[in-house]
Amino acid sequence: TMNLLLLHATVLLWALCPSMQNYCDKSSETSKLNLSVTYKLPTFTADFPIQNMVTLDGIIYVGAVNRIYALAPNLTKLSEYHTGPLLANQACGLTQSRPGTTSGVDNHNIALVVENIYDKGLYSCGSVDNGVCRRHVLDDGNSLKAIDEEVYCFADKVQPGQGHPIDADVVVSPSGSQVLNVESNVITFFVGNSEIPKAGNISGSVMRLHTISQRKMKTSQNGFTFFSSLSHMDLIPSLQGNYYLRYVYSFHSGPFTYFLTVQQVSKDTQAYHTRIVRMCSSDLVIRRYVEMPLECISTNKRRRRATEEVKVFNILQAAHVTKVGNDAELQKQVKAEEDEDVLFAAFAQGQPGSPEPTPNSAVCVMSLKHINNMFKMYMQKCNTIDPYHFTGSERTSCYNMVRASRGKEGMYRLQVTQFVQRLEYWHKDLKNTLVTSITVVPVNGRTVAYLGTADGRHIQYVNFLFYLLLMWQITKIPLIGPGCGQLTTCTSCLLSSKVTQCGWCDGRCTRRLQCPSSSAWSQDNCTPVITKVFPSSGPIRGSTTVTICGRNFGFDKTENFKTSMVNVEVAGAQCKLARQDNINRYVCVGNFTPSGHLVKVTSGHVVAKLEGFKFVVRCLFFFLNRFCFVLK
Structure with missing residues (x-):
């Protein structure tokens, strides 16, 4: 009986205890973004997949498979040039026809480059033209021209179906290229040609291209020339076709030209990482060359500690260089002044033993001043070796500080052995997302980054007009964002950047002009x-x-x-x-x-x-x- 009474007492005490279910439910406002919201914006749809885009004097030039388009700022088509499909006798230079082939070959746009010195012009470099670029004269000083009005193969004694281009006129690779025009008193093309093992040759050409090179335009404006054999470097023969090297991005800052690459860590490993390559823009040959590994890392806390798990993002997907501007927060983050250049780089975690990315991204931001300081420090400490993929040697090779201090800096070609690591700027919102493009612009005192994803979305990070390039379309998007409707909660609405000009009105996120005059609109x-x-x-x-x-x-x-x-x-x-x-x-x-x-x-x-x-x-x-x- 006693045990039964105790059991009753226990039951009663349990009944009077606070309920085990007394906790706050997860807020229904945890979903901050409605990615199904759509906006009607000016859009241009191409006939074929889009591969490159540049602008000159407000006109947008689009390089696609088989087409080059010229668009007005409102994306109205002004003119177009058909680059393919091409028959063998239509390509720049003499091309051997493939047996049994009677139809044309699709021409992929490898590079699209503008020029301003002689005439305003455009270079379109296609996969079927034997590495040769075509020059489109857009303004010869007398009149503006359509994209298809004055076009010719930019190679000496080469015309469609005729001639063999010389070494310097073979610019791009079907595996992909980065072409950068650095203009001073002459036009100089810095070119990095990707080396992808077992990659299909789009054009069917067996021509061997230089891996990295610089060439200048002839004053006769009918092709390029190398200053000497030191104007280019190539993978050593044993690595050709066996070494992964992809040029992802190129840019010019101060006295230097830079390339960003994804490549094998060494000849004996299937591990991959990103490197930044630096060359002197004023050199007529590749005289001062150095490359350095680059990683974007993420930790649970902003300050890295040895005991914390570090996530490494090793495969660069896209990058963009811009000025710091008067964004005080960015200045503090990267420790840079207003007029300094900063690099925004979108990385992904790579698949094990592969250069292919996983859908997990991070964006790192670093100043070019910091990068150059790292180059200088490691070179002075002799943390450098010969770049094996170009020299066949891995011996320690030191920068000659004595000659440099006397103003007689000698020739060097070096590979830094130390990694430069940067903490991620954005990561938590990019899990399960593969970022494939990034564009950064200053707006109203803030820096705005636009990220394009593999599934066709664009993400705006604090922040006029921006053009979003998808595979078949270009869309014109205001830099303040297309709207506020994707922000579904008051907190997410008000926590968005002031650049977006969003506020809360009648249970939805809108801009002030979209809020009825009888309702209260709040940003606070x-x-x-x-x-x-x-x-x-x-x-x-x-x-x-x-x-x-x-x-x-x-x-x-x-x-x-x-x-x-x-x-x-x-x-x-x-x-x-x-x-x-x-x-x-x-x-x-x-x-x-x-x-x-x-x-x-x-x-x-x-x-x-x-x-x-x-x-x-x-x-x-x-x-x-x-x-x-x-x-x-």
């Missing part, structure tokens, strides 16, 4: 909402801890909880803050006396109310001795 406050209070009852006397669930308690645009903004009353009595986990949970303690049943939260100037708090006197009978205890 979100109305608090109470969804649950527990316990739902308490004793008449004594201290009671009350947890209030909801959202937007003490919310401000810094996303920090501000106690000074919040006032809580339970049944007419003040409730003092015990702890506050986030803007969706508030725990307070109060001594309550019967004065209604209302729970009220005031956040800033807006109030949320919920009926339902009760006062009770609880008795617990202990059956054996019939005592009654009042619970408080």
